[in-house]
Amino acid sequence: MIFKSYIDFWKHTFDFSGRSTRSDFWVPFLIHIFIFLFVFYFSAVIQIPLARYVVLLTMVPSFTTAARRLHDTNRTMLFAILFPISAIAAPYGLIAGFIGIFAWHGTDGDTTVGIVLVISILCLVFGTIIFIYCLILFVLPGDKEPNKYGSGGSCLLFNSNE
Structure with missing residues (x-):
């Protein structure tokens, strides 16, 4: 197999x-x-x-x-597109947020650095959520009956056991 x-x-x-x-x-x-x-x-x-x-x-x-x-x-393949994007966005959001905290402190609260800090934290949070959700979708069992994408996959495994 x-x-x-x-x-x-x-x-x-x-x-x-x-x-x-x-x-x-x-x-x-x-x-x-x-x-x-x-x-x-x-x-x-x-x-x-x-x-x-x-x-x-x-x-x-x-x-x-x-x-x-x-x-x-x-499910649609939209999550297949979002999965690698979130896998990149989350770590870069963490790194940029970590650097941004120190940069914002050193600039006495400059709004530009603050905006970058907020965006990087959003990338970290949403990237992590989407990444974990996609992993859960990949682990879920497939439909045992034909769906709108066809009758292959887990459906064939189910039919072979009957």
């Missing part, structure tokens, strides 16, 4: 339609974490930035798999 999920990940690179099971999403996700860690470590040793190419190579199939996983739970 692990190999099938990983092969399907690459076979359906440009397939936005249909549905994917939890294993179709999580198996490649976890395999890529190990690959990224190995490539990141190896590229640090040889001092060549190879990790960015691995990210670029897996970006489109990861997005389409996330969209199909959300379709399995009868």
Whole structure:
């Protein structure tokens, strides 16, 4: 099942339609974490930035798999778009907010720095909320019956047990 999920990940690179099971999403996700860690470590040793190419190579199939996983739970792929944005916005909001606190204190309450501080805190809060919500959606079981996105994914697993 692990190999099938990983092969399907690459076979359906440009397939936005249909549905994917939890294993179709999580198996490649976890395999890529190990690959990224190995490539990141190896590229640090040889001092060549190879990790960015691995990210670029897996970006489109990861997005389409996330969209199909959300379709399995009868949700739109909007959350597949918001997930990576929130994964970037939350840490940058934390860093900018942390720096902004010290900058605002050093400028005696300058409004420009205060506005940047508020925006960074909003990025942190909303980015974290959206990120956690998307992770919950990826963990939720899929619909056991056909939905508006088709009859694949968890629906096929349910029908095979009857």
